[in-house]
Amino acid sequence: MHPRRLLIGVVPLVLLATACGGNDASTTTSDSGKKLDKVTLTLNWYPYGEHAPFYYGKQQKIFEKHGIDLTIQAGQGSQKTVQATAAGQTDFGWADTPALLAAVDQGVRVKSLGVFLQTTPASVQSFDAKGIGSPADLKGKTIAGTAGDALSKTFPIFLKKNNIDESDVKVQNTDPAGKIAAVISGKTDGLLGYASDQGPTMQDKAKKPVSYLRFSENGLNFYSNGLLAGQKLLASKSELAGRMTQAVSEAWAAAEKAPGPAVAAMDGASEQLPPKNVLAEQFKTTLTLLHTSSTEGKAPGVNTEADWQQTIDVFAEAGMVAEPKAVGEYWDAKTAPKG
Numbered sequence: 001m002h003p004r005r006l007l008i009g010v011v012p013l014v015l016l017a018t019a020c021g022g023n024d025a026s027t028t029t030s031d032s033g034k035k036l037d038k039v040t041l042t043l044n045w046y047p048y049g050e051h052a053p054f055y056y057g058k059q060q061k062i063f064e065k066h067g068i069d070l071t072i073q074a075g076q077g078s079q080k081t082v083q084a085t086a087a088g089q090t091d092f093g094w095a096d097t098p099a100l101l102a103a104v105d106q107g108v109r110v111k112s113l114g115v116f117l118q119t120t121p122a123s124v125q126s127f128d129a130k131g132i133g134s135p136a137d138l139k140g141k142t143i144a145g146t147a148g149d150a151l152s153k154t155f156p157i158f159l160k161k162n163n164i165d166e167s168d169v170k171v172q173n174t175d176p177a178g179k180i181a182a183v184i185s186g187k188t189d190g191l192l193g194y195a196s197d198q199g200p201t202m203q204d205k206a207k208k209p210v211s212y213l214r215f216s217e218n219g220l221n222f223y224s225n226g227l228l229a230g231q232k233l234l235a236s237k238s239e240l241a242g243r244m245t246q247a248v249s250e251a252w253a254a255a256e257k258a259p260g261p262a263v264a265a266m267d268g269a270s271e272q273l274p275p276k277n278v279l280a281e282q283f284k285t286t287l288t289l290l291h292t293s294s295t296e297g298k299a300p301g302v303n304t305e306a307d308w309q310q311t312i313d314v315f316a317e318a319g320m321v322a323e324p325k326a327v328g329e330y331w332d333a334k335t336a337p338k339g
Contacts, residue, residue, distance in 0.1 A: 028069045036069035037240055042081050042090040044225060046074040047269040049282025050117075050196050051094070055269055056262035057251025066247040068240075074270060078225075079103070086110035086230045092244055097223035098150035098315055104330055105321045111234060111332040113245045114301035115226030115308075116252060117196075117289040122151055122158075122224075124213040125199045126183065126190030132211060135162035135218055144174040144182040144191040151192040153318040154220065161219040180205065194224075196289065200281035201274060223311040224289065227301065234332060241335045245301065249337035252300035256287055299339035303331060 026038045043051055054072050057063055063070040073090065075081040078099035085093035086108045097115055104110065124143060126132045132141065135158070145152040156166050172188050179191040180202045191198065195212045203210040215221065227248050229241050255262035263279045274282070291297075294304045308327040316324045 030064055030069075034064070034067065036064060036067055037243075038069045038071070039063075039092065039240070039244060040071045040073060040090045041092045041094060042073045042084055043075040044078045044081055044093075044095045045076070046272050047072075047266060048197060048274055049200070049263065049266075049279040049284075050225070050286045051269075052259075052262040052266055052279070052283045052286075053248070053252040053255035054094075056255045056258070056265040057247060059265040060251075060254060062251045062254060063247045066243040066250075068244060068247055070247075072269070082110055082228065083108065085228050088230050088232055091229070091233060092241075093228045094225060095228060096150060096225055097311055098153075098320055100226075100228060101312065101315050101330060102320050104325065105323060109231040110228055111231060112303075112330055113227045113229055113241060113332055113335045114249070114337055115223040115303055115331075116248070116301045117224035117226065117286065118292045118295060118303070118307060119216045119289040120214075120220075120222050120224050121194035121196040121285065121289055122154065122215040122220075122222075123193065123195045123199075124190045125193050125195070125202065126211055126213075127206070128209045128211050130189050130211070132190055132213055135159070135164055135213065138164060138213070139168040141189040142170040142172050142187075144179040144188040145171040146176050146179070146192075147173045149176075150315075150318075150320065151194075153320050154215070154222070154314065155192055157314065157317055158215050158218065158220045196282050196286040200278045200285070203281075204275060204278045220314070221292065221310070222314045223303075223307065229332075229335075234335070238335065241332075245335050245337050249299050249301040249339075252290070255283075256290070256300070259283055259287065299337050301337040302339065303333075303336060305333075 028036050030036055058070050078095035081093040081095040082099050082103045084090050174182050180198055182188045183191050184206050199210045234241055263283050290300055292307050295302050305327050308331055312324050315321045
């Protein structure tokens with residue numbers, strides 16, 4: 001992950017914006033005279049390549065077409081975004097499904113409107129020179145991980161599925177901000193991270209090619225990032241939630257067709273924005289995560305109950321969901337994107 005200190009300048013802005021953003025009914029008028037609902041979307045982190053579709057959708061007036069005046073805000077991790085969304089401090093959130101499952105398990109009133117990254121980017125990332133090309137190559141290696149996060153909780157399941165004993169791999173507890181540095185300095189052989197995030201940054205910093213040992217290609221897949229809303233908003237503004245979900249789906253479809261312009265639309269999105277080549281690489285990887293075999297050819301954000309159930313089962317096994325509930329407790333299928 002990126003250094004949290006870089007977020008210090010962002011946080012007050014987020015708090016100010018969310019304090020009054022919430023569920024008020026404020027509207028604006030577009031240049032063409034159309035009445036628009038003011039909507040806040042809080043990301044899982046500060047902007048990186050994965051978020052290009054939101055900026056592109058705004059630039060291309062896709063949100064405006066659906067009657068939405070969108071404000072995109074930096075986040076401070078999926079867990080905080082889930083909580084802020086449930087509390088109505090932001091209208092919608094973009095967050096990791098494991099964080100949503102864990103929150104609902106604890107009684108937090110929030111639901112997914114559709115998972116867009118349906119193939120997990122979870123992976124062991126290392127420099128090519130380390131020769132970690134298959135799960136068996138992890139034996140005897142030290143990997144940087146962060147205690148308690150979704151990656152560290154699912155890594156033992158990944159090892160088990162590949163017949164590797166947990167004791168064969170050492171996981172070095174590392175702050176999210178220090179994982180890349182641990183690999184570059186040689187303190188660890190690799191890190192547990194998302195292929196759409198840390199890897200391109202690590203490659204750019206060290207000027208050395210990075211390899212990805214993806215969970216999804218080695219027997220373990222689960223849902224990653226998606227759109228969510230608090231149950232209070234869903235009860236009072238279900239029509240707005242439907243428009244937002246459809247707009248996000250269309251923005252992702254448009255960005256997938258025009259990755260270069262989509263990444264360019266992020267210019268100025270944040271002072272901490274990664275370099276353009278890193279953004280492009282992050283978004284290119286993100287586009288490989290949009291579907292499972294059961295949603296191939298469908299619009300971005302279209303989910304299936306079976307894929308949801310598989311994800312719930314994985315996190316029940318990982319101990320992140322103590323009392324698994326029915327799929328409908330986590331996912332609002334009626335608001336899902338069409339197509």
